Amino acid sequence: MTPHRLFDFSQLNARERYKLLIGTVVPRPIAWVTTLSPEGRVNAAPYSFFNCLSADPPILALGVENHDDMSFKDTAHNIRMTEEFTVNIVDYANVEAMNICAVPFPPDVDELEMAGLTA
Numbered sequence: 001m002t003p004h005r006l007f008d009f010s011q012l013n014a015r016e017r018y019k020l021l022i023g024t025v026v027p028r029p030i031a032w033v034t035t036l037s038p039e040g041r042v043n044a045a046p047y048s049f050f051n052c053l054s055a056d057p058p059i060l061a062l063g064v065e066n067h068d069d070m071s072f073k074d075t076a077h078n079i080r081m082t083e084e085f086t087v088n089i090v091d092y093a094n095v096e097a098m099n100i101c102a103v104p105f106p107p108d109v110d111e112l113e114m115a116g117l118t119a
Contacts, residue, residue: 030090035078042119043074044101044111074107
């Protein structure tokens with residue numbers, strides 16, 4: 001039996017906290033989130049920090065970090081502006097395309113097009 005361990009998150013750096021958290025949900029599904037900018041540009045990005053929180057009311061949690069300069073990433077910006085997004089679960093057949101969508105392209109680049117996919 002593994003002994004109980006206590007982690008003081010205030011004493012851990014960001015990388016250590018991240019590694020502990022990603023190990024708490026296994027296997028960890030990856031959400032493939034697509035949004036449209038207010039101008040109608042497609043954005044697609046994978047997120048492993050997401051989960052269903054409630055069925056009634058329906059609540060889905062999605063963790064989207066900011067850029068280093070604290071500006072919103074395209075996904076967060078688009079959701080805040082349009083209040084709409086789509087979530088799909090990444091399957092093995094789409095892993096390569098998902099990795100392409102993980103590249104930090106500029107906002108005017110359609111990640112789905114770069115990955116050879118269509119909306």
